[in-house]
Amino acid sequence: MEMQRKAFVPGRLWPDHRGQHISAHGGGILKHEGKYYWYGEDNSQGYLNHVGVSCYSSKDLYNWTYEGTALKQENLPEELQGRHDGRIERPKVIYNSKTRKFVMWMHAERSGYAFSSAGVAVSDNPTGPFEFLFVDRPVAFEPDEGFDAHTGEWELGNSFRDMHLFVDDEDANGDGVNDAYVMYASEANWTLYIVRLNDEYTWVDLPAGTTRIRPQCKAEHLGSVWSRQLIRRMREAPTPFKYRGNYYLITSACTGWNPNQAEYAISDHPLGDYLVKGDPCIDDTERTTFDSQSTFVLPIDADKGRFIYIGDRWIPDELGKSTHVWLPLTIDQDGSVSIRWHDQWSLEDAYS
Template sequence: MANSPYQIDHPPIMFPTAPLLAALAAAAATPLAHAANATFFPTLNMTDTSGNLIQAHGGDIIRSSASGSNDTAWYWFGEDKTNETTSGHFQAVNCYKSPDFSSWEFVGPVLSPVSGTNISSDSVVERPKVLYNDLNDEYVMWFHSDSANYGAARVGVATSKTIDGTYSYRGSFKPFGNDSRDMTIYKDPDTQTAYLIYATTNNADFAIASLDSDYYNVNESLYTFSSVYYEAPGVFKINGLFYLLYSPQDGWTPTEDGYFTSSSMAGPWSASTLLAEKGSYAYLTQNAYDITINGTEETLYLYYGDHWSGNELGSSTYSFYPVVYDSQDKSISLHQTGGWTLDAETGIWSDLPFTTITAADSTTPNTTLISCADGCVGVEAANMTSSQTFSFTYSGSAGTKVLGLLYTYNGPKNSFLHVRVTVDGVVASGEALVETSRGTTVQQETGTIATLKDGSEVVLTLLDSNGDEFLIDGVKIYEDPSCG
């Protein structure tokens, strides 16, 4: 065991698909012997097998076997932000389990508040990441450990002998005596060496350090990006090349995710490259963790991002996007999609089929339509206000559908708008939160579910127009993938 760097403020204590909404997840569930394809609708709220919202923000997803079991499953760790509107109220680090990345079972809280310590209920515990340590046959969790005013600026560590067991808090410390806030840890699958990547020097610098063999402490400072103000780190390793993801700092507001490359975690690192189209702000997400799925037929690089709702953190959602790797120039990019499916066993993925109702083909009054800029699905868009709607008549099979609203909204940061969906005069599944957490002229897509039948009249109403132009130029209609 390495020398402990922790400020122990309490004796260690032992504590005891794409995913769909409840309506879709229940229909798609299959016995473990026949793994289901995972179905992803980025920005939709995700539910567990009991129909409750998944609360696992800022976390990581790893594959492993539980103690005493031969079944390998995916385990998702993350922050419980139930009913939170602001940070600084630690509730738990939750764990969910899935055999196939499709349906997620709530295992329970695996790290809970400890009174009188740096992880008390009025502390900050963010970005929990769990790695398996081969040397000690042990699971090690690192996290951003802080005070409610973000003045403590530490990393915390907890350990468990089982992946889904209770984690014992070992303490919190400052790596090399330096402050640490937004962070991640990464394990090189080839060498088993683990690394801490963290924002330091009052958030100005972005540093990389190796961990000791136990994964309890930092070992060596390897590289520092100076005066860059980056956060939300993540790492892929593709064909021997490291890809270090980051986002510029701007509170809960999504920014332009980018990445660097290097043949060594110690650098030197390349110039930065954007991960998605400029102005898209990584499709209004922030990187949480980057997952490599080594399928039997293909390898998938999977981006897991938080879709933060900065004024109501508990309602924040998650966005999973395939990462496209270009073997010619060795670049990576997010594949923009409103709905896609994955066979996690084979690694094969594809976009879900859909039909599109454009503004020009809708029943929206012509007086509310304006010409579209480049990037529209048609030639016109509905200029939405509190009194001007987007409407269409559905033609197709009856059943549960996912509606993907295609919109642009060049409004201020953290200005959230709501669109109500009514079908034949009845409110569908509540309100689709069009999560425009910053203005963008790049087309975005947000989803909601609705039950439709042939001939249904669908109306989209903007509930909280603020005077800024909000345009809907089309609606994608995805079939329930569990049908047929």
């Protein structure tokens, strides 16, 4: 039996209850009925032997139980199987209190990185199994620079890559369901898109009168249902969170598996506009986000500005050995974000 952990050790191998390194990369955490669920890419067999989306559970955030594969590679649609070398990246799961469904969104991809589409799956249970619904692209919009030819944006809509889900604590429509948004790198990673989801969280929200099963947002919906942010800044790995009515967004530059300097931006509305404030990492002399890339920010005590920054430290040649970087993230009275390195730390030490 594994020894019970009482601290986080960023950048080191992190065994689950079986003694095996946690393989939940590019993922996110859902807190449901007092328990945490950690979902992510299962890269334990390497990049070309994708297992699917793993799920782990914990009551204290230090010690994790492997719950299995929540969405298996073999249950993906045909266009993500076999010769296509299909895989899913950056999966996130949110809970819909109205439908009582757990909803997973992901970046669905295959060899060549031209597929670049959203995948959606649902489950009655947090640990799965998740039923895959469809792949599609939420937005069809032609930027001034034109559509990206590599990803076929003219025919299919704008590309969908690094993504995140965000559930607000507000119900703007008064329908009993908190508003939710999907944020993702689009236009071949040049620009970030933010799109409001429908009441079921299974696709995008659209004005009344549309008749298609999954209609795409058009240019005329810009500003009301979706927005373009960080235009032509080439940012990815969007990681949102909220503090005192303001919406925060951490992103990374696009440098493949290599880490780079993070930026954070702030807005007073989830659709933006977002004002870039700078690098949140304090004393990060290498300017590499402490050798990591953002994937999630977990609230611990949001009212007091206490969060956990969660990032991936990628090892591309041995992807299954990539480690996790969890660090305290705090927000000062002036709204500025700070992430500081700790070789080892606990919630009690960081937030006492």
